[in-house]
Amino acid sequence: MSDARTDPERLRAEAYADSGNLSARISIYAYRDDDVELIPWVLGLVAWPAPGPVLDVGCGPGRYLEAVDGRRVASDLSFGMVAEAVVAAAAPGIQADVARLPARTGSIGRVLAPHMLYHAPDPAAAVLELRRVLHDDGDLVVVLNTGDHLSELRRATEAAAGADLGWERLTAEDAVPLLEACFSSVVVHHREARLLVTDPAAVGAYVASSESLHAERSNRPWPDVVDQVTTWAATEVARTGHAEIGMHSTAILCRP
Numbered sequence: 542m543s544d545a546r547t548d549p550e551r552l553r554a555e556a557y558a559d560s561g562n563l564s565a566r567i568s569i570y571a572y573r574d575d576d577v578e579l580i581p582w583v584l585g586l587v588a589w590p591a592p593g594p595v596l597d598v599g600c601g602p603g604r605y606l607e608a609v610d611g612r613r614v615a616s617d618l619s620f621g622m623v624a625e626a627v628v629a630a631a632a633p634g635i636q637a638d639v640a641r642l643p644a645r646t647g648s649i650g651r652v653l654a655p656h657m658l659y660h661a662p663d664p665a666a667a668v669l670e671l672r673r674v675l676h677d678d679g680d681l682v683v684v685l686n687t688g689d690h691l692s693e694l695r696r697a698t699e700a701a702a703g704a705d706l707g708w709e710r711l712t713a714e715d716a717v718p719l720l721e722a723c724f725s726s727v728v729v730h731h732r733e734a735r736l737l738v739t740d741p742a743a744v745g746a747y748v749a750s751s752e753s754l755h756a757e758r759s760n761r762p763w764p765d766v767v768d769q770v771t772t773w774a775a776t777e778v779a780r781t782g783h784a785e786i787g788m789h790s791t792a793i794l795c796r797p
Contacts, residue, residue: 545754546710547662549618549638555753557619560602565750569743573734573788580608583655583684583792586730592678593650597626598639598671599657606630606653616642618660639667644674651675655684659711665719672723672797681795683720685713687731690789694770698748701769702759713791724795732790737783738774744784745771 545551556562570579583605590611597606600615603626615626615634623634637643639654639661652675661667671681686709695708713729720727738744749767756763777784 544710545757546707547660551753552660553619553621557601557617557622559619559621560625562750562753563601565746569736569738569747569786570788572736572738572743572783574737575734577732577734579684579732579790580604582732583682584608586792586794587651587680587682591651591680593676594648595651595653596642596644596649596674597653597655598637598642599654599660600626600630600634601655602626603629603632605655606632640670642670642674646673647676649674649676650679652679652681653684654681656686658683658685658716659709661711664711664716665722668716668719668723675797677797679797681720681724683716683793683795685711685716685791685793687789687791688712688714689787691736691786693784693786694744694747697770697773698751698755698766701766701773702755702761704758704760706755706758708755713793716793720793720795724797726794726796728794730792730794732788732792734788736786736788738786739778739783741771741774741778741784744774744786 594612595609596614598616600617601622603615606613606615607630613632615623615632616637617623620636623636627634652671658664675681699706745767748770752763759766774784
């Protein structure tokens with residue numbers, strides 16, 4: 542069986558046919574213990590406006606592109622995601638694989654690649670393609686999680702599944718050497734917080750939304766996994782008032 546985390550057809554048809562699963566996962570971050578929003582934080586690390594067109598690779602429903610001005614293009618493997626981004630960001634969109642971007646060499650002023658490199662079958666080839674389309678004076682902004690991201694939730698889920706689910710196929714730590722092979726400057730910015738989740742159903746919804754990516758590795762039916770993790774969260778809420786989960790994401794700024 543192909544790996545659901547990288548299989549293009551399964552990603553398009555199941556995991557990201559639309560933004561439903563992604564939105565369910567994003568919603569858990571509303572419980573963080575600070576008021577720092579990820580997207581403004583990421584975009585605030587670089588100077589705007591961009592020196593040329595902005596290409597958002599793996600654009601999802603367009604949340605990053607909504608927040609920037611100028612010439613913008615949405616790109617995603619999923620047609621459904623591109624369609625949502627086009628509406629949300631009022632920008633043109635293209636359905637494309639990160640390893641085969643329909644852009645001229647050196648034509649893009651800034652490339653955004655948020656939370657998507659782990660879906661590329663060959664991340665090194667994807668990085669080469671991102672470098673190819675980027676202008677020599679441009680910036681690539683990669684967003685990835687570290688290996689300890691959501692560790693409490695992931696341990697609870699793997700215990701319920703009775704299996705190693707391979708949550709982070711490509712971590713920020715894994716990506717840095719690939720990026721350093723193609724870019725002269727690679728700077729990692731860390732974003733850490735605690736999620737203090739008071740609603741166990743939010744934890745269950747996060748795990749349920751991951752079924753298409755991880756259930757094939759589970760030794761138990763996924764609904765049973767969801768139920769057990771929800772129970773874990775409910776126990777934590779009853780014990781301390783919340784289920785505490787650490788988040789640790791990075792924005793990696795790359796320049797040629």
